[in-house]
Amino acid sequence: MTVQPFNPTPRTLMGPGPSDVHPQVLQALGKPTIGHLDPQFVAMMDEVKALTQYAFQTENPFTIVVSAPGSAGMETCFVNLVEPGDKVIVCRNGVFGERMRQNVVRVGGEAVMVDDAWGTPVSVEKVEAALKANPDAKFLAFVHAETSTGALSDAKALCALAQQHEVLSIVDAVTSLSGVELKVDEWGIDAIYSGSQKCLSCVPGLAPVSFSAKAVAKLEARQTPVPSWFLDQTLVMGYWSGTGKRSYHHTAPVNSLYAMHEALRLLKAEGLENAWARHRAMHEQLKSGLELLGLDFVVDEASRLPQLNAVYIPQGVDDAAVRSALLERFNLEIGAGLGDLAGKAWRIGLMGHAAREENVLLCLAALREVLNG
Amino acid sequence: MTVQPFNPTPRTLMGPGPSDVHPQVLQALGKPTIGHLDPQFVAMMDEVKALTQYAFQTENPFTIVVSAPGSAGMETCFVNLVEPGDKVIVCRNGVFGERMRQNVVRVGGEAVMVDDAWGTPVSVEKVEAALKANPDAKFLAFVHAETSTGALSDAKALCALAQQHEVLSIVDAVTSLSGVELKVDEWGIDAIYSGSQKCLSCVPGLAPVSFSAKAVAKLEARQTPVPSWFLDQTLVMGYWSGTGKRSYHHTAPVNSLYAMHEALRLLKAEGLENAWARHRAMHEQLKSGLELLGLDFVVDEASRLPQLNAVYIPQGVDDAAVRSALLERFNLEIGAGLGDLAGKAWRIGLMGHAAREENVLLCLAALREVLNG
Numbered sequence: 001m002t003v004q005p006f007n008p009t010p011r012t013l014m015g016p017g018p019s020d021v022h023p024q025v026l027q028a029l030g031k032p033t034i035g036h037l038d039p040q041f042v043a044m045m046d047e048v049k050a051l052t053q054y055a056f057q058t059e060n061p062f063t064i065v066v067s068a069p070g071s072a073g074m075e076t077c078f079v080n081l082v083e084p085g086d087k088v089i090v091c092r093n094g095v096f097g098e099r100m101r102q103n104v105v106r107v108g109g110e111a112v113m114v115d116d117a118w119g120t121p122v123s124v125e126k127v128e129a130a131l132k133a134n135p136d137a138k139f140l141a142f143v144h145a146e147t148s149t150g151a152l153s154d155a156k157a158l159c160a161l162a163q164q165h166e167v168l169s170i171v172d173a174v175t176s177l178s179g180v181e182l183k184v185d186e187w188g189i190d191a192i193y194s195g196s197q198k199c200l201s202c203v204p205g206l207a208p209v210s211f212s213a214k215a216v217a218k219l220e221a222r223q224t225p226v227p228s229w230f231l232d233q234t235l236v237m238g239y240w241s242g243t244g245k246r247s248y249h250h251t252a253p254v255n256s257l258y259a260m261h262e263a264l265r266l267l268k269a270e271g272l273e274n275a276w277a278r279h280r281a282m283h284e285q286l287k288s289g290l291e292l293l294g295l296d297f298v299v300d301e302a303s304r305l306p307q308l309n310a311v312y313i314p315q316g317v318d319d320a321a322v323r324s325a326l327l328e329r330f331n332l333e334i335g336a337g338l339g340d341l342a343g344k345a346w347r348i349g350l351m352g353h354a355a356r357e358e359n360v361l362l363c364l365a366a367l368r369e370v371l372n373g
Numbered sequence: 374m375t376v377q378p379f380n381p382t383p384r385t386l387m388g389p390g391p392s393d394v395h396p397q398v399l400q401a402l403g404k405p406t407i408g409h410l411d412p413q414f415v416a417m418m419d420e421v422k423a424l425t426q427y428a429f430q431t432e433n434p435f436t437i438v439v440s441a442p443g444s445a446g447m448e449t450c451f452v453n454l455v456e457p458g459d460k461v462i463v464c465r466n467g468v469f470g471e472r473m474r475q476n477v478v479r480v481g482g483e484a485v486m487v488d489d490a491w492g493t494p495v496s497v498e499k500v501e502a503a504l505k506a507n508p509d510a511k512f513l514a515f516v517h518a519e520t521s522t523g524a525l526s527d528a529k530a531l532c533a534l535a536q537q538h539e540v541l542s543i544v545d546a547v548t549s550l551s552g553v554e555l556k557v558d559e560w561g562i563d564a565i566y567s568g569s570q571k572c573l574s575c576v577p578g579l580a581p582v583s584f585s586a587k588a589v590a591k592l593e594a595r596q597t598p599v600p601s602w603f604l605d606q607t608l609v610m611g612y613w614s615g616t617g618k619r620s621y622h623h624t625a626p627v628n629s630l631y632a633m634h635e636a637l638r639l640l641k642a643e644g645l646e647n648a649w650a651r652h653r654a655m656h657e658q659l660k661s662g663l664e665l666l667g668l669d670f671v672v673d674e675a676s677r678l679p680q681l682n683a684v685y686i687p688q689g690v691d692d693a694a695v696r697s698a699l700l701e702r703f704n705l706e707i708g709a710g711l712g713d714l715a716g717k718a719w720r721i722g723l724m725g726h727a728a729r730e731e732n733v734l735l736c737l738a739a740l741r742e743v744l745n746g
Contacts, residue, residue: 003424003638005397006417006631010405017624021406024378029628030403032383033394033576035706044379051376067578068441071623072603079601099602106600197624203406205440205578205626227479227600228452229472230445248711250444251570253578254391255402256629258379265376333408338621 011327012354014363015335016147016308017175018197018204019351021259025202028262029255036252044261045252051264052208055177055200055272056192058184062216064236065260066207067253070174070195073207075103076231077170077191080219081139081211084108088139089130089167091122091153094146095339096172104141107227112137118340119310121303122153124161131165139168145176147198148338150310150347151299152180159187168215174198177208178267179279179307179351190215196256199279199307201352202263205256263352275352279306282355286348289364293371298345307355309348310341314371319343322370330366384700385727387736388708389520389681390548391570391577392724394632398575401635402628409625417634418625424637425581428550428573428645429565431557435589437609438633439580440626443547443568446580448476449604450543450564453592454512454584457481461512462503462540464495464526467519468712469545477514480600485510491713492683494676495526497534504538511591512541518549520571521711523683523720524672525553532560541588547571550581551640552652552680552724563588569629572652572680574725575636578629636725648725652679655728659721662737666744671718680728682721683714687744692716695743703739 013020034041053063066073078100082088086109090101093116104111112134114126122142131137140162144155155171162169168190176182179199184192190212197204211219211233219226219233226232235249267275283306287297290311298310313319319336323346326332335347348363386393407414426436439446451473455461459482463474466489477484485507487499495515504510513535517528528544535542541563549555552572557565563585570577584592584606592599592606599605608622640648656679660670663684671683686692692709696719699705708720721736 001423001641003420003634003641005638006401006404006420006634008404008407008411008413008417008631011407011411013406013408015408018406018408018627026403026405026628028379030399031379031381032399033386033391033570034381034384035386035388035391036577038381038384038700038706040381044381047376047379050374068445068603069623069626072441075601075603102602106598106602195624197406203626203628204409204624205629225479228448229475229479230441230448250442251390251568251577253442253576253629255399255576255632256578256626258381259628261376261379265378268374268376327411333411 009331011331011333012359012362013333014349014354014359015333016347016349017195017351019201019349020354021203022201022263022266022353024266025259025262029203029259031258033254036254041254045257048257048261048264051268054268055208055264056184056210057182057186058210060210060212062211064209065257066209067250068207069205070193070207072231073193073195073209074099074172076209076233077193078103079107079228079231080226080233081168081170081191081215082107082109083222083224085110086139087112087134087137088141089114089127089134089137091127091142093120093122093151094118094143095148096143096146100141119149119151119298121151122158124154124157127158128161131161131167137167139170141170143172144182145180145305145308147175147308148341149298150305150308152303152305156187159189163188168218175305175308178272178275180305181276184210196260199352200263200267202259203256205253206260279350279355282350282360283309285360286350286363293367298341307349307351309350310345311348312345317371325370326366330362332362332366382704384704384706385732385735386706387722387727387732388706389720389722390568390724392574392722393727394576395574395636395639395726397639398632398635402576402632404631406627409627414627418630421630421634421637424641427641428581428637429557429583430555430559431583433583433585435584437582438630439582440623441580442578443566443580445604446566446568446582447472447545449582449606450566451476452480452601452604453599453606454541454543454564454588455480455482456595456597458483459512460485460507460510461514462487462500462507462510464500464515466493466495466524467491467516468521469516469519473514492522492524492671494524495531497527497530500531501534504534504540510540512543514543516545517555518553518678518681520548520681521714522671523678523681525676525678529560532562536561541591548681551645551648553678554649557583569633572725573636573640575632576629578626579633652723652728655723655730655733656682658733659723659736666740671714680722680724682723683718684721685718690744698743699739703735705735705739
């Protein structure tokens, strides 16, 4: 077998992630690899940390980028904070709430589920009732922006409830970070994780994570060792601490962190509020066009995510054939449905660098062509 | 705070990893990101799998690349295969044997330690005695090439013992893969992991892993769920299986896998045996020069790794000052000592693309200049 070099056809990425990567980010990615303990790299990491704090709107000293994808970011939160026997109220209104439950169970925690229908936000009332019914709960875990449905939940209200009932909040911000308003300190979020490949428009493979002082205190008070060595933040912090000598834990993904540095730098240059407004504006344009095509949204307008537009596939239309035609004819990727929505919906992403007017126009024109042509 | 774009100074990487990355690999890394379920990407992954099988010299269908660094590759093996109560004979002759023990303990296994001095290989006799004394042991775990000392252990003999005593072998090949002879099928290795950033000369952040049929059977017969969701290979295999529809588990690190494809492709083009011979030849040249400089090796000649040369720091020489001078004056990185050898030894890597004559010459000339200048 002789293997040829791989030359991917450039695509426009309007699925649920990875999203279009900015050319400057790809350029940063390909810069020469240097050592993970090189003073130049260590100085760059300090900037990555400060920029990640900006993106999360937090001053948490414990703010790092996990050397693995978003699902490892989720696991970082659960495996470090939840001890065997801890009760966790888990909100489930899509694929990722269920994944949170699996994380809780695997570390020996007890999951109390608050279920809402797919496509609807987490019910603040149900969560309040669950907190009242479970005074021994230690955590409230929910997904801010459900990537499987496109529903936005009220993280501010949910975290206020968590504080009132003295439980720690664990928030999935994989799809929300930098696409919609998110204020970690102001809202009192205790543990949060995201992914590099959604609205940050970086390459996939990294997970920004931040813990509040209360979360760090819970970690430090653990009675049992963290079950994962790789994700044990008591060890990782020796490398990310930024004070004095950095101790070796594992070899950082040097080049991916170059890309993260550039993606976060571009976000800072645009300004978070401007990024949120851009996602909203592009969504409004896309929405008008999708409605003209007769496509119905899965999620009600009030809790619809601008960066992830789930629409029902019209009756009689072949899901896979449409997606293949978009990819083959126009090099345009949109997402299939996931879980309960598999075969029933498409997920059209407007994430980060993909949230541009030319993408909206292309997507609408291509869909029109394929559906009506 | 305005953050400037990061422009790393190109370095020659002759530490314990990351190693010099081939320009073609960096070029592949920076190619446009496409979706992780794009048919083009899926076809490339099939090639990555076949090339990883070649590098490991195995036909194991269960051969994947974990979306995280080498230490997550280690954890993948322990967390999937070792169940609570399982007895594991763990060989410890450096930092990474101790890390294996921590992995065993964290998943609830029982570690029976076989200790050898730092800088010496794992004693085949001691392992045989441990296997005889522990007929209930289920695994033998050892490091093929100890990155902390530069000692090579006899993986062939150790795995033969494991087979004879009907225990599964778990082998750390982070530093050995493609630098010294390694034959997974011929030697009967049951679980093996490596890292992308050593002798494969790919960017850091990925971990090739392979399980034998016996290891897969042990995984499938588990009585308890795999404690890690992210590393649960019963879930990951749905994506890597290569047969029919790929199911979503997590978003693959698309660009890093482009780089891995190119690094493995270059290895295949050179040929494994040629790569082993090149590492050996470059080591012979470096060794002669280091001896002329009066530097003594930590490891006896018989079990010395060609790709990782640990030498004692001469008395009266300032460790950090020498490494800083090499980096600042010549852009040359060599490694500090780790663990017991911190402050006592340097680790000079000749890994992958770094194992070239110009690097050997530069390293010797620069050391001579800094030590005698």
